[in-house]
Amino acid sequence: MSFISNLINGLSLGSMYALIALGYTMVYGIAKMLNFAHGDVIMVGAFTMFTAAATLKFSPAISIIAGIIVCTLLGVIIEKIAYKPLRKASPLTVLITAIGVSYFLQSLALLIFGSNQKSFPMLFNFEPIRVNEDLILKSDSLMTMGVTILIMVALTLFINKTKTGRAMLAVSEDKGAAELMGVNVNKTISITFAIGSSLAAVAGLFFGLTYGFIGPYTGAMPGIKAFVAAVLGGIGNIPGAMLGGILLGVIENLSKAYISTELSDAIVFAVLIIVLLVKPTGLMGKKINEKV
Amino acid sequence: MALLEIKNLGISFGGLHAVDNFNASVEKGCLYGLIGPNGAGKTTVFNMVTGVYKPTCGTIHLDGKNLTGKNSIQINKQGIARTFQNIRLFSNMSVLDNVKLGLQNQIKYSVAQGIFHSRSYKRKEKEMDEKAISILKVFGLENEYNYLASNLPYGKQRKLEIARALATTPKLLLLDEPAAGMNPNETGELMDTIRFVRDEFDMTILLIEHDMKLVAGICERISVLNFGTELASGKTEQVLNDPRVITAYLGE
Amino acid sequence: MKKNNLNIHNLITYGIVVAAFLFVSILVWTGNASRHLQAMLVPIGLNIILAVSLNLIVGFLGELTLGHAGFMSVGAYAGCLFAIKYAEILPTAVRFPLAMIIGGLVACVFGIIIGVPVLRLKGDYLAIVTLAFGEIIRSIIINLEFTGGASGLKGTPQNSNFYIVFVVIMITLVVITNLVNSRAGRAICSIRDNRIAAESLGINITYYKLLAFVIAAFFAGVAGVIYGHNLSILQASVFDYNRSIEILVIVVLGGMGSIRGSVIAAVIITALPEMLRSLADYRMLIYAVVLIAMMLLNGSQKFDKYKGRMNIGGLFTLLKNKKSAKEAG
Structure with missing residues (x-):
């Protein structure tokens, strides 16, 4: 395969990581917690689409929308039940709770769908685009990239231009001050989880389309990688x-x-380590000075 | 030569001159006050002297040794100990352990001796206990030695912080608002304690304080900071009567 | 006075372990221990060693690491490779302890190599970097020839047994407890409570962080060697980040900074999935629900009244406070 097609496949994979990493980073910014269960939301999204399309024979569009809705609700419910009571608890307690949620989602999927990998339905059937002999562009790669760019533009506009978006920025800056200024912190956190989880559902779709197979532990590794991506940035x-x-x-x-x-x-992880050793708060992170 | 010699000290954070051209010389055995309105840069001076911040210009000498640009650990080993404006105790540890941590570099034994609880461990630990209790006695904290530091009332926490700093046997002690949050009774008691520490340990003390009664009562010399620059310095009485100082505090 | 209390507290911890050991030994001698129980003893013991050593980093030093399994794997491979090489030459009584020491020391070396650059990172950044290191170690082991690669390392003599594990547990407990109650341990705890204040007292933060890291790595390495000697095949895939997380869960559930809590939580967490075996497919689900419930009860404001009761270390503090209140009143 030519360098260009490798690069494009990398960009497509990277788009998927970026979608998941956005959820990680938004939740971290606002709730100051590592949502370890975020990767498993991808798996839930993928399985919902699988069930809707393959088992219930819904149309691709409806299946995708169902996956997004289920994940959005799931994100909000997880936050309400598991994380909201722990707002003032130690970060470690919250982390372990998130791990518990992750185990919960995985074992639930294991119970329902079994441990065998399921083949993900081909929701779209586009022909690959042949540029020349060496360069064949897979259409799902192109779609992944295109959709991700659209989502990123929309998200940036949403955060910077809408009242809710600015409330999210305010809460991530200083929760207490935002509350005093009349921002509904609980609502803002819920919306953040909702957006993050819906992005995870989209990532779940792309995962299924790219790899063709899904299983109960599908979300774990992309989740960790996206977490690495979020920290890297x-x-x-x-x-x-x-x-x-x-x-x-x-x-x-x-x-x-x-x-x-x-x-x-190993190389991916090594890159993270090297970047953090040079820039301890990541590529675009701000340096925080502890006040003495 | 003075014990602490600060010359032309300055620091800027992203273009903002937090402290500019600050000079002070603190003689051995002196009780020296650093006063000024909020945000004048007093704590920043402390942070530079103790190596928390690196100054952008100027020099700091203790006992003739250049300390400029050294880190907190090295500076403590050279003989400067401090307390903090927002109390920084080891809150999940006992009062005794807090002071013993101050003794960390005075009474030593190896990690292995600690792991095997060797005879030298037992002897040195006993020595540390005794030393720590004797320091706690100065501050009337000896009965609370087994309390968690966070369970002490506020005034006692401030005292414990001074006790812990003293345990490092410094030449110079920096106190950052030692009377903050204390009632007049406690402040009076604290003034006696500070004087006692100076006399008993032959200590040189540099302190930041907003309580003018305390400053006028115990400081022999003071410097006044305003907007990061030195407004006046000299004998306490003279400085406090300086019209410029009164203006800075009370406004035009 | 205070010293005596401390000693009694530690002696009780040792006593609990010794009593449990004797109890299980009697079960085994009298033939009352089921095969399941016997098979669980070494894993339980390993988790005790791992949790107590990780507690030094998480509970006492106050830093979050997710790479404990990485140290375990390095130790396991070093110790087992040694044991395989000298299986015919050295008698078990010499070879096995030597393998443990070698495994521990190699893990120490990795602790230094990883710790020196990494320990200036804090909080979540440290967590992800240690996780990354653990995963790198795993990938590399799988890709090496002499480690047996993905198919695993075969031929380690199966010398592990419950008695050896017990001895190692006792050594771990005594070393960590004594360390924590010494000059170095105080320095380690002071970094957790207030790093800036510790620096202002001239305490060498970097040194003590590294010390805690290296000592914890040593015991993780030793645990790895025992693990390797317990199975006929050693596979790198078991040392992934999920293994590190499992140990972290034990530490948090047992109560950070509570050694006794770690011991008890290790027993419960290791045995729980086995005890739920009859529930077959539902056991992981129940485990997850129990974990979430414990954390919610532990950390939630709503349940403040019960706070401390849901983690094992806190339970002891609570009992102790009640007792001392009784004595005072």
Whole structure:
């Protein structure tokens, strides 16, 4: 495969990571917590679409919308039940709770769908685009990238131009002050989880289309990678998550193509470590000085 | 030569001159006050002297040794100890352990001796306990030695912080608003304690304080900071009667 | 006075472990221990060692790491490779302890290599970087020839048993407890409580962070060697971040900074999935629900009244406070 097609596949994978990383980073920015269960929301999204399309024979559009709705609701419900009571608890308690939620979603999926991988229905059937002999563009890669760019533009506009978006920025800056200024903190956090989880559902769709198979533990590794991407870009920083996700996808795909398939994960993690050692708060993270 | 010699000290954060051209020389055994309105840069001076911030210009000498640009750990080892404006105790540890941490570099034994609870561990621990209790006694905290630091009332927490700083056997003690949040009775008691520490330990003390009664009562010399620059310095009485100082505090 | 209380507290912890050991030994000798129970003893013991050592970093130093399984794997491979090489040459009584020491020391070396650059990161950043290191170690082991690669390392003599694990547990407990109650341990705890104040007292933060990290890595390495000697095949895939998380869950559930809590939580968390075996497919689900419920009860404001009761270390503090209140009143 040519360098260009490897690069494009990397960009497509990176777009998927970026979508997941956005959820991580938005939740981190606002609730100051690592939502370890975020990766499993991807899996829930993918399984919902699978059930709607393959089992219930709904049309692709309806299946996708169902997946997004289920994930959005799931994100809000998880926040209400598991994280909201712990707003003032130690970060470690919240982290373990998130891990508990992650186990819960995985074992629930295991119970319902079994441990065998399910083949994800081909919701779209576009022909690959042949540019020339060496360069064949997979249409789902192009779609992943296109949709991700659209979502990122929309999200940036939403956050900077709408009242709700600015409320999100205010809450992530200073929860107490935002509350005093009349921002409904609970609502804002719910909306953040809703947006993050719906993005995860979209990522779940792309995961299914790209790999063709889904299982109960499908979300775990992309979740961790997206978490790495969010930290790489500077956790809590939205453009950082986009940049981190795309970089990660490209690095992963190029190392798979040119260095070693087995070591590609190790290379991705090594890049994270090197970046953090040079810039301890990530590529676009702000330096925080502790006041003495 | 003075014990602490600060020359032309300055720092800026992103273009803002927080402290500019600050000079002070604190003689051995002196009780020196640093006063000024909120945001004048007093704590910033402390943070530079103790190595929390690196000054952008100027020098700091203690006992003739250049301390400029050294980190907090090195500066403490050179003989400067401090307390903090917002109390920084080891809150999940006992009062005794807080003071013993101040003794960390005075009474030593190796990690292995600690793990195997060797004889030298037992001897040195006992020595630390005794030393710590004797310091706690100065502040009337010896009966609370087994309390968690966070369970002490506010005034006692401030005292414990001074006790802990003293345990590092400094040449110079920096107190950042030691009377903040204390009632007049406690403040009076604290003034006696500070004087006692100076006399008993032959200590040089530099303190930041807003309570003018305390400053006028115990400080021999003071410097006044305003907007990061030095407004006046000298004998306490003279400075406090300086019209410029009165204007800075009360406005035009 | 205070010292005595402390000693009694530690002796009770040791006593609990010894009593549990004797009880189980009697069950085994009299033939009353089921195969399931016997098979669980070494894993339980390993989790005790891992949790108590991780508690040094998470509970006492106050830093979050997700790479404990990485140290475990490095130790396991180093110790087992040694044991395989000298299986015919050295008698078990010499080889196995030596393998444990080698595994521990190699883990220490990795602790230093990883700790020196990484320990200036804080909080979540440290967590993700240690997780990353754990995953890198795993990937590399899988891709090496001499470690047996993805198919695993075979041929380690199966020398692990419940008695050896017990001895190692006791050593771990005594070393960590004594360390925590010494000059170095105080310095480690002071970094957790207030780093800036610790620096102002001239305490060498970097050194003590690294010390805690390296000592914890040592015991993780030793646990790895025991693990390797317990199975006929050693596979790198078991040392993934989920294994690190499992140990972290034990530490948090047992109460951070409570050694006794870690011990008890290790027993419960390791045995729970086994005890739920009859529920078959539902056991992981129940485990997850129990975990979430415990955390909610532990950290939620609504349940403040019961606070501390849902983690094991807190339970002891609560009982102790009641007792001392009784004595005072």
